Amino acid sequence: MAGLVLKGIGKSFGPVEVLRGIDLDVADGEFVVFVGPSGCGKSTLLRVIAGLEEVTSGTILIDGQDVTTERAAERGLAMVFQSYALYPHMSVYRNIAFALENMRLPPAEIEARVRRAATMLRLTDYLDRKPGALSGGQRQRVAIGRAVVRDPKIFLFDEPLSNLDAELRVATRKELAGLHAEIGGTMIYVTHDQVEAMTLANRIVVLNKGRIEQVGTPLELYNRPANLFVAGFIGSPRMNFIRGQVTPEGRLVTPDGKVTLPLPAGHAPGAEITLGIRPEHVLPAGGEAPDAILTVDLVEKLGSEAYLYGTLADGTALTLRSPLEDPARRGDSLPIRFERQRLHLFDAAGLAIRP
Amino acid sequence: MSQTGSPPRAIPRDSLASRLIQGIAGLADRPMAWIQHAVGGRGMAYVFLGPNILFFGLFVFLPIGINMAMSLTGGTNLFLSERPFIGGDHYRSLMQCGSYLDPASCREDHFWKGVSNTLKFTLFQMVAMVGTALVTALVLNRKIRGRGFFRAVYFFPVLLSPVVVALIWKWILQRDGLLNGAITLAGGEKILFFVEPGWAMFWAVFVSVWAHMGFYTLILLAGLQAIPADLYEAAEMDGTKPMRVLTRITLPLLWPNLVVVLVLVLIKAVQTFDEVFVLTGGGPGTATLMVVQYIYETAFANQVQNFGLAAAASMLLGSVLFALTMLQLWIARRKAA
Ligand SMILES: Nc1ncnc2c1ncn2[C@@H]1O[C@H](COP(=O)(O)OP(=O)(O)O)[C@@H](O)[C@H]1O
Ligand SMILES: [Mg+2]
Numbered sequence: 001m002a003g004l005v006l007k008g009i010g011k012s013f014g015p016v017e018v019l020r021g022i023d024l025d026v027a028d029g030e031f032v033v034f035v036g037p038s039g040c041g042k043s044t045l046l047r048v049i050a051g052l053e054e055v056t057s058g059t060i061l062i063d064g065q066d067v068t069t070e071r072a073a074e075r076g077l078a079m080v081f082q083s084y085a086l087y088p089h090m091s092v093y094r095n096i097a098f099a100l101e102n103m104r105l106p107p108a109e110i111e112a113r114v115r116r117a118a119t120m121l122r123l124t125d126y127l128d129r130k131p132g133a134l135s136g137g138q139r140q141r142v143a144i145g146r147a148v149v150r151d152p153k154i155f156l157f158d159e160p161l162s163n164l165d166a167e168l169r170v171a172t173r174k175e176l177a178g179l180h181a182e183i184g185g186t187m188i189y190v191t192h193d194q195v196e197a198m199t200l201a202n203r204i205v206v207l208n209k210g211r212i213e214q215v216g217t218p219l220e221l222y223n224r225p226a227n228l229f230v231a232g233f234i235g236s237p238r239m240n241f242i243r244g245q246v247t248p249e250g251r252l253v254t255p256d257g258k259v260t261l262p263l264p265a266g267h268a269p270g271a272e273i274t275l276g277i278r279p280e281h282v283l284p285a286g287g288e289a290p291d292a293i294l295t296v297d298l299v300e301k302l303g304s305e306a307y308l309y310g311t312l313a314d315g316t317a318l319t320l321r322s323p324l325e326d327p328a329r330r331g332d333s334l335p336i337r338f339e340r341q342r343l344h345l346f347d348a349a350g351l352a353i354r355p
Numbered sequence: 356m357s358q359t360g361s362p363p364r365a366i367p368r369d370s371l372a373s374r375l376i377q378g379i380a381g382l383a384d385r386p387m388a389w390i391q392h393a394v395g396g397r398g399m400a401y402v403f404l405g406p407n408i409l410f411f412g413l414f415v416f417l418p419i420g421i422n423m424a425m426s427l428t429g430g431t432n433l434f435l436s437e438r439p440f441i442g443g444d445h446y447r448s449l450m451q452c453g454s455y456l457d458p459a460s461c462r463e464d465h466f467w468k469g470v471s472n473t474l475k476f477t478l479f480q481m482v483a484m485v486g487t488a489l490v491t492a493l494v495l496n497r498k499i500r501g502r503g504f505f506r507a508v509y510f511f512p513v514l515l516s517p518v519v520v521a522l523i524w525k526w527i528l529q530r531d532g533l534l535n536g537a538i539t540l541a542g543g544e545k546i547l548f549f550v551e552p553g554w555a556m557f558w559a560v561f562v563s564v565w566a567h568m569g570f571y572t573l574i575l576l577a578g579l580q581a582i583p584a585d586l587y588e589a590a591e592m593d594g595t596k597p598m599r600v601l602t603r604i605t606l607p608l609l610w611p612n613l614v615v616v617l618v619l620v621l622i623k624a625v626q627t628f629d630e631v632f633v634l635t636g637g638g639p640g641t642a643t644l645m646v647v648q649y650i651y652e653t654a655f656a657n658q659v660q661n662f663g664l665a666a667a668a669s670m671l672l673g674s675v676l677f678a679l680t681m682l683q684l685w686i687a688r689r690k691a692a
Contacts, residue, residue: 073593077592078592081585083583102596
C-alpha cells in the first residue's frame with residue numbers, strides 16, 4: 001500500500017499532446033477513479049503511472065519516492081488490463097503464481113498465496129484450467145487474482161468491466177468494492193462509465209482532453225460540479241443546460257426572449273449565464289406557478305420512474321425525471337418548476353458561479 | 356451465366372471492355388449448359404476438378420507408378436517393356452550391409468554414405484536454420500531502426516535460384532576466392548575449403564541456411580507478431596526478467612510455428628541436392644554426397660545407367676518424405692483443431 005503523487009505530468013506521442021499538467025495526490029488506501037470520455041487520456045495516464053509509458057514532463061512519486069524513471073517492473077504496482085492479458089498457455093494457477101515466481105518466493109508461500117486469492121475470488125475449482133476454458137467473468141477474476149497475490153503498492157485497473165455483460169458488470173462492481181473494503185489497497189481505476197465511477201470511488205478524477213477538470217468525492221462532483229464539462233458528464237440522464245442573459249430584473253432570458261427563468265439574486269444584468277438543472281430536480285408544477293412549459297416529445301417508462309424528453313418554448317431540449325409511473329403523454333404541454341436550491345450556474349467561460 | 360454475374364466494378368457496365376469480357380465469357384455458356392445437362396449438377400464438380408486431376412496424374416502419380424515399376428525391373432534399358440522383372444533385388448542390394456553404421460561395409464556404399472551425410476546435414480541444418488531464423492525473427496520483431504529494410508534483406512536470398520546461390524558462394528569460397536583473398540590480406544594462410552571434408556560440410560550447411568533462412572524467419576516473425584502486445588506488458592508489470600519473458604512467454608506461444616518450421620526444414624533438408632551439388636559436387640570424395648545426388652548419379656551420370664537401382668533408392672527416400680509429410684499434416688491439423 002502506498003500513496004501516489006503526480007506533479008505536472010505531461011505526455012506527448014510525437015506532436016500529439018495527450019496529457020497536460022496533471023497534478024494529483026492519491027492517499028494511501030484510497031480508491032480513485034479516473035473518468036472521462038473515450039480518448040481523453042485515461043489509459044495513457046494509468047500507463048504512465050504503471051511505467052508502461054514514459055512521461056514527457058513531470059514527476060511521479062510513490063510512497064514519497066521519485067519513480068519517474070523507474071521501469072514498470074521496478075515500481076511494484078499491479079495492473080488489471082481491459083483485455084485481461086492472461087497468459088493463454090498457462091493454467092489459472094500458473095497465471096496467478098507467475099509474478100510470485102518472478103519474485104523467487106518460496107514455493108510453499110506461493111502456493112499459500114495463490115490458494116488464498118483463489119478462495120477469495122471463487123476460482124478454486126478452476127485452478128487447473130487454461131484461460132481459454134473460462135467465461136469472461138472468470139477470466140476477469142483471474143486477472144484480479146493475479147494482481148491481488150502480489151500485494152502490490154498500488155492496484156491499477158483499466159476499464160476492467162467493459163468486456164462483461166451488463167448483469168455481470170454490476171455484480172463484479174460490487175465485488176471490487178468488497179475487495180477494496182477487504183484488502184484496503186490503494187486503487188486507481190479507469191472507466192468511461194460515470195455510474196461505475198460514482199459507485200466505486202472515494203474520489204473521482206474527471207479528465208477531459210488530457211487535463212483534469214475536477215477532483216472530488218462522488219457527491220461533490222454531483223452537487224458542486226466545477227464547470228460545464230463535469231456538470232454534463234456526471235449524472236445520468238445528463239444535466240439540462242439553458243443558455244441566456246441576465247435581465248435588468250435579475251431573471252434569465254433566452255436569446256430569442258421566449259423563455260424567462262428565475263435566478264438567485266446577485267447577477268450583473270447583461271451577463272451571459274448558463275443555467276444547469278438535473279432532470280431529477282425538474283418537477284411538474286402541480287398547483288404552483290410554473291417556471292416554464294415543457295412540450296413533451298418522448299416518454300420513457302422504466303416502471304419505477306419515467307423520463308420525459310421535451311423542449312421549452314425557445315427550442316432548448318430538457319429532460320425531466322418523474323417518480324410517477326406514467327406522468328405524461330407525447331405532445332402534452334407540461335407546466336414545470338425548477339428546484340431553487342438545485343440550480344447550477346455557469347459563467348460565459350463555463351466555470352461554476354459559486355454564491 | 357454471363358447475365359447473372361455483374362462485371363467487376365472498375366469496368367463500367369456498358370464499356371467496350373465490359374462487353375468484350377461478357378462476350379468471351381459468354382462463349383462458355385452453351386458448352387457448359389450442355390455439359391451440366393449431361394452430367395448433372397453434382398457431376399460438374401468433377402468436370403472442374405478433372406483438368407487438375409489429369410495434370411497430377413500425368414506428372415505425379417504416373418511417374419511414381421513408372422518409378423515403382425522401374426525399381427522392380429532390371430537391365431539398363433529405359434523402356435519398361437524391354438526390362439526384365441527382378442522383384443525386390445534392387446531393394447535387397449541397397450539394404451545389403453555388413454553394419455548399417457558403417458557405409459563402407461555396404462554393397463551400395465555410396466547410397467549409405469549419402470544417407471549418413473544427409474542425416475548429418477539435416478541435423479546440423481535444422482539446428483542452425485531454426486536457431487538463426489529464430490534469433491533473426493526475434494531481433495526483427497523489435498522496434499529497431501530500418502526494420503523493414505532488414506526484413507527485405509534477409510528475405511532476398513530466398514528469391515535467388517539455388518544454383519545462383521551456390522555459384523556465388525563458390526566464388527567466395529574457392530581457392531582464390533573472396534574469402535581466401537581476405538584471409539591472405541589479413542596475413543593468414545589460405546584454407547582449401549572444398550578439400551577439407553569438415554569445411555565442405557560446414558559450408559554446405561552454411562550456404563543452405565543463408566539461402567533459406569529468410570523464409571523461415573518470415574514464418575516465425577508472423578508467429579511473433581500474433582502474440583498480443585499486452586501479454587508483454589502484463590509480464591513487465593509482473594516484474595519478469597527478459598530471459599524469462601523469452602522462455603516462459605515468447606517461446607511457448609511461438610511453439611506451434613516453431614514446430615511447423617522444424618518439420619518444413621526437415622523435409623527440405625532430406626531432399627537437398629542442387630545447392631550442395633553445385634557448391635561441392637559431393638566432395639571432397641564423398642564427404643558431402645547426399646542421397647539425392649546418389650540417385651541422380653546412379654541413374655544418369657554413371658557409366659552404367661542403373662535406372663532400377665536409382666528408382667529403388669527414390670522409393671525409399673520417397674517413403675521417408677511421405678512419412679514426414681504425414682507428420683506435418685498431422686501437426687497442422689492438430690493446430691487448427
Ligand atoms: N501509443 C500511442 N501513440 C499515439 N497516440 C496514442 C497512443 N496511445 C494513445 N494515443 C492517443 O492518446 C489519446 C488518449 O488515449 P487513451 O489514453 O487510450 O484514451 P482513453 O483511455 O481515455 O480512451 C487518444 O487520442 C489516442 O489516440
Ligand atoms: Mg482507455
